[in-house]
Amino acid sequence: MALCRARPSLGRLSRILNTVVWSPPKPFVSYCSSVTSAKIEVNGAHLHYRLTGQGNHAILLLPGVMGSGETDFGPQLKSLNKELFTVVAWDPRGYGHSIPPNRDYPPDFFERDAKDAVDLMQTLKFKRFSMLGWSDGGVTALIAAGKYPTLIHKLIVWGANSYVTEEDLKLYNAVRDTSKWSEKMRKPMEDIYGSEYLAKTFDAWVEGMAHFSKNPYGNICRHLLPFIECPTFILHGQKDSLVPSFHPEFLHQQIKNSKMHVMPEGKHNLHLRFAEEFNQLVEDFLK
Template structure:
């Protein structure tokens, strides 16, 4: 499968550049760190961009407007399903204390296995945390970074949000929010994995200052765009402000009416903002 994916990527880069061709999305699995990681790839631009999904997310569930809407002439867009998520199963997902660092290593190693020497990162929510760690620990590989809905530490307020019934109990979620995950995982597996995620992310409160990756933020060297939805019910505004203060070359853009999934709700505006930043 790894060879087939590599050949497909070469064909993408050398094919006649027509809009019809760019609508094709190549998917496959690559063996990385002992796990077969599922990914999708579209476009043939010189600038490679990896999209990192949120908790339990996948390229399919989290980034459809970006796979469709980002400029395929300028960018090669890659999405991935982290180990234990989406189509990167088995294994079943677990949440050891280092699960964000493990995801960061997997993500970087996947891009290198696909042949990308340098690339940019777009990370949403948990994927934003993973992107922060990947950029901090691999400054020579990461060109630029965009994160939204991300946090570098867990506060008492965050734990209250995670543990509240409206977030923890998936049975009270709207059908629109629940259905894609239930279709991906099955009802019981989704519930169990989500509960395990809530407990896993909440445990960071026991670290000094609740840190997930606070200590390595100064290692980030790439230009960074932090995006925040002013109405995000999951990530309070002090988190993007903290990131802007700790990352040396960071700027903050706020969507006044944006919530946690602003890249889906305001996809055209989001895509245009990201394309402009990545092209500067």
């Protein structure tokens, strides 16, 4: 599902910027329209994030496997309304600039990411906020919304699944060997992580996802969906070859206060390929 970094969207990657140490802001102070790059300690890890905007509505962008705020959300950091929103895009531990530690995938890695994400926003003094989660980031956002319902204002997910099927495992294993990726897909990731880290980490991710398939009904977080209370927007690309349509349809059925929108030409990276349309849908829903 979070094979986002193994898609043509990899061409959109740029070099990760150097980070600076920056003290957490007071809530809703006026930020300039530029993007701040910083690190802060959360739950024993030094998590990197990018921040922009000056709006009273705080939103957190959650990337997919091997992704970071910068690589996965360039059009959103640039173009989401900075007067209405304060936008935070983070690098989960082991990804992007949030190394060390190296990334691993224990059975509770999604729950760990969800706690890190929520605690990051709390540390930055955002008491209540919305979440936009893509692929693995969507799973993380679903868990956060189910476990911490009073903290999440609104939720938007796309390319996410709450359980793993045999069909999903075939998709993951088909791209498991990163040395067989095309140069266009492989090189930008190797420029960030190096070939060894990329190969080992992605292989470990496939193993981690296979672990969920052994749970009853392949459960990742389907048990939490009925506990999501916030308004939820589920987006799906009709041409998404990584996440079959039964996954967003199941989310829509199980999350009581949800709506679903299908983009006919959208693929897994619909927020990058159709950024203008995506951003408008997001802003309309968040308003």
